[in-house]
Amino acid sequence: MQSMLSIVDLHAQVATRKILKGLNLEVKAGEVHAIMGPNGSGKSTLAGVLAGRDGYEVTKGTVTYEGADLLALDPEERARAGVFLAFQYPVEIPGVNNAYLLKAGLNAMRKHRGQPEVDAFEFLGMVREQMQLMHMDESFLNRGVNEGFSGGEKKRNEILQMAILEPKLAILDETDSGLDIDALRVVANGVNSMRSPERAMVLVTHYQRLLDYIEPDYVHVLSDGQILRSGDKSLALELERRGYDWVRQEAQVA
Amino acid sequence: MSTDSKNLDEIVGRKYQHGFVTDIESDTVPPGLDEDVIRLISRKKSEPQFMLDWRLKAFQHWQTMREPNWANVRVAPIDYQGISYYSAPKNRQDGPKSLEDVDPKLLATYEKLGVPLHERARLAGVAVDAVFDSVSVATTFKDRLAKAGVIFCPFSDALRDHPALIERYIGSVVPYTDNFFATLNSAVFTDGSFVYVPKGVRSPMELSTYFRINAAKTGQFERTLIIADEGSYVSYLEGCTAPMRDENQLHAAVVELVAEADAQIKYSTVQNWYPGDELGRGGIYNFVTKRGDCRGNNSRISWTQVETGSAITWKYPSCVLRGDNSVGEFYSVALANHYQQADTGTKMIHIGRNTRSTIVSKGISAGHGQNTYRGLVKVLPSAVGARNYTQCDSLLMGDQSGAHTFPYMEIREPSAVVEHEATTSKIADDQLFYCRSRGLSEEDAVNLIVSGFCKAVFKELPMEFAVEAQNLLAVSLEGAVG
Numbered sequence: 001m002q003s004m005l006s007i008v009d010l011h012a013q014v015a016t017r018k019i020l021k022g023l024n025l026e027v028k029a030g031e032v033h034a035i036m037g038p039n040g041s042g043k044s045t046l047a048g049v050l051a052g053r054d055g056y057e058v059t060k061g062t063v064t065y066e067g068a069d070l071l072a073l074d075p076e077e078r079a080r081a082g083v084f085l086a087f088q089y090p091v092e093i094p095g096v097n098n099a100y101l102l103k104a105g106l107n108a109m110r111k112h113r114g115q116p117e118v119d120a121f122e123f124l125g126m127v128r129e130q131m132q133l134m135h136m137d138e139s140f141l142n143r144g145v146n147e148g149f150s151g152g153e154k155k156r157n158e159i160l161q162m163a164i165l166e167p168k169l170a171i172l173d174e175t176d177s178g179l180d181i182d183a184l185r186v187v188a189n190g191v192n193s194m195r196s197p198e199r200a201m202v203l204v205t206h207y208q209r210l211l212d213y214i215e216p217d218y219v220h221v222l223s224d225g226q227i228l229r230s231g232d233k234s235l236a237l238e239l240e241r242r243g244y245d246w247v248r249q250e251a252q253v254a
Numbered sequence: 255m256s257t258d259s260k261n262l263d264e265i266v267g268r269k270y271q272h273g274f275v276t277d278i279e280s281d282t283v284p285p286g287l288d289e290d291v292i293r294l295i296s297r298k299k300s301e302p303q304f305m306l307d308w309r310l311k312a313f314q315h316w317q318t319m320r321e322p323n324w325a326n327v328r329v330a331p332i333d334y335q336g337i338s339y340y341s342a343p344k345n346r347q348d349g350p351k352s353l354e355d356v357d358p359k360l361l362a363t364y365e366k367l368g369v370p371l372h373e374r375a376r377l378a379g380v381a382v383d384a385v386f387d388s389v390s391v392a393t394t395f396k397d398r399l400a401k402a403g404v405i406f407c408p409f410s411d412a413l414r415d416h417p418a419l420i421e422r423y424i425g426s427v428v429p430y431t432d433n434f435f436a437t438l439n440s441a442v443f444t445d446g447s448f449v450y451v452p453k454g455v456r457s458p459m460e461l462s463t464y465f466r467i468n469a470a471k472t473g474q475f476e477r478t479l480i481i482a483d484e485g486s487y488v489s490y491l492e493g494c495t496a497p498m499r500d501e502n503q504l505h506a507a508v509v510e511l512v513a514e515a516d517a518q519i520k521y522s523t524v525q526n527w528y529p530g531d532e533l534g535r536g537g538i539y540n541f542v543t544k545r546g547d548c549r550g551n552n553s554r555i556s557w558t559q560v561e562t563g564s565a566i567t568w569k570y571p572s573c574v575l576r577g578d579n580s581v582g583e584f585y586s587v588a589l590a591n592h593y594q595q596a597d598t599g600t601k602m603i604h605i606g607r608n609t610r611s612t613i614v615s616k617g618i619s620a621g622h623g624q625n626t627y628r629g630l631v632k633v634l635p636s637a638v639g640a641r642n643y644t645q646c647d648s649l650l651m652g653d654q655s656g657a658h659t660f661p662y663m664e665i666r667e668p669s670a671v672v673e674h675e676a677t678t679s680k681i682a683d684d685q686l687f688y689c690r691s692r693g694l695s696e697e698d699a700v701n702l703i704v705s706g707f708c709k710a711v712f713k714e715l716p717m718e719f720a721v722e723a724q725n726l727l728a729v730s731l732e733g734a735v736g
Contacts (some may be wrong), residue, residue: 052690093689105693165693
């Protein structure tokens with residue numbers, strides 16, 4: 001089976017600082033990949049480059065998504081093509097209705113796919129169902145986008161968006177950070193309910209604990225801009241036990 | 255894919271959509287201003303003697319005044335002798351008795367502007383007093399209003415039919431000595447709207463006026479007077495747009511509101527006059543004096559404005575809170591794009607006991623636009639228990655625009671509580687990226703963020719105006735700036 005996402009020898013920098021230094025990754029539909037690594041290893045840069053955030057310069061390498069050059073697309077084109085980024089720090093947009101943004105996004109994607117737009121009634125039905133799953137209060141819909149949300153509420157809102165937008169490739173950037181154990185469970189349930197043979201997920205995380213709830217097919221260790229080691233979920237447990245230095249040292253020896 | 259400022263400029267750089275000129279024979283006096291011109295205006299309108307006397311007093315006073323220079327705007331010199339002070343569509347002389355008698359071109363102009371005359375007006379439930387150049391040519395719904403006892407008519411008709419009301423109230427809020435532009439208006443005003451809502455009456459519909467500047471080199475000097483008698487309520491909507499033109503046009507309007515005891519006036523404006531081109535050539539000079547007098551106890555006056563047009567806007571809709579427990583409100587969205595300059599705000603003068611005022615100002619600056627909030631909260635020693643809340647937010651787009659805030663407070667009553675909050679923000683790249691990564695185009699993302707920024711003001715507008723205002727912002731900033 002061909003990869004949905006294929007990253008080959010990716011080099012990226014912020015201003016003059018080189019962050020990704022030859023990263024390779026293959027992700028097929030139906031797979032869940034966890035990218036783990038210490039602070040500053042390039043995890044969030046990878047997520048940002050994939051989603052098309054400004055400020056990253058790709059100096060070398062390719063990113064192919066469903067056979068096309070992902071890097072040539074604008075952020076909104078990537079989103080419409082089915083790439084979704086759950087933000088580590090979802091931004092507040094005061095006064096903009098949370099439900100309104102979500103509906104606008106959904107309809108932009110449906111339009112792209114040649115589907116009719118959903119009306120307000122249909123949309124509310126969809127959202128209510130997902131919100132129950134995420135244990136979210138209905139007042140979320142009418143609040144400003146992330147405005148005054150707690151850390152946990154923001155993350156739930158990201159997963160709600162993912163559930164409504166139904167991406168093919170979901171990239172979750174540190175979705176576990178700042179969550180207490182109950183919130184983590186709810187968020188993980190939301191993510192697990194989204195797993196399907198047509199959908200791929202890339203979890204970017206610092207800690208192993210998220211993987212107690214979302215079981216990955218593959219675990220990759222990112223360090224200093226490269227993937228140093230790949231394995232199955234047992235690698236995550238080993239990392240938990242032995243820390244990241246161990247991988248780095250082994251890589252140097254090799 | 256990047257949100258660089260060049261891209262933003264393109265998005266912001268949308269052309270004015272209402273730029274057209276209607277070719278109608280105008281009855282225009284030659285440029286220039288002296289007592290004879292004022293006598294001519296007064297005579298053409300068959301005004302009572304007191305009106306002419308008042309105009310002449312104003313003119314004499316005006317000659318002793320100098321243009322104000324304190325506003326944070328740059329203005330090319332205005333040649334007051336180069337302006338024609340009277341222009342009326344020709345067919346006014348025959349006096350159109352109904353819409354059928356109105357020049358079809360005129361009606362076509364209104365069509366383009368979306369003014370709902372004919373059936374649309376009735377369906378929308380809006381009475382339209384359409385001001386074309388300086389003379390009102392059509393008024394609808396007079397009958398329905400008349401049944402309720404509400405007078406809503408062109409100012410010149412009111413001078414003919416209700417001279418006593420005019421004589422009693424004109425200049426009682428904005429005296430003819432008030433300021434350079436108001437004084438000029440007092441001398442040469444040609445027409446405008448007059449509203450009187452009698453005691454205890456709630457106006458059965460929103461009152462609406464569309465202003466339009468048309469004939470070349472014709473300054474517009476509108477004068478509007480709204481009186482809400484005891485216990486009455488009226489909501490008045492004013493919307494403006496003007497054809498494209500190369501030369502700057504002066505507009506110096508005066509609006510006076512009087513709210514007697516327990517009365518409420520809601521005055522809403524959407525202003526979309528020609529702002530000049532991308533390089534700042536042309537555009538309307540909009541020097542307006544708007545003031546409301548909460549004359550009676552428990553009265554209330556609300557100003558809501560969406561100012562997207564004009565090369566220069568100089569405008570401070572104000573409230574004099576004279577009656578005890580009276581309330582003044584000011585909600586404003588002002589946009590300055592390209593080379594537009596806006597210096598706008600309000601004055602809240604607290605005189606009565608327990609008077610309250612609220613100011614919410616949202617300034618948006620894009621391109622080379624300069625946006626200034628200038629506001630005064632004044633609490634006199636008589637205003638025991640006065641309260642004011644001011645919120646003043648600025649949104650900057652691109653790296654060439656400017657936002658300025660000049661809040662003045664004069665508090666002479668120790669029991670007064672005055673709060674002021676101010677923020678300045680840029681549309682953050684983070685916000686744009688967030689929306690785009692949810693599938694919205696950059697343009698839609700900016701629209702969304704800007705309308706969110708303006709929400710607190712839009713919700714004060716009557717529904718149909720709120721939609722119009724949102725569209726107007728989208729057109730004026732197209733995408734990056736809502």
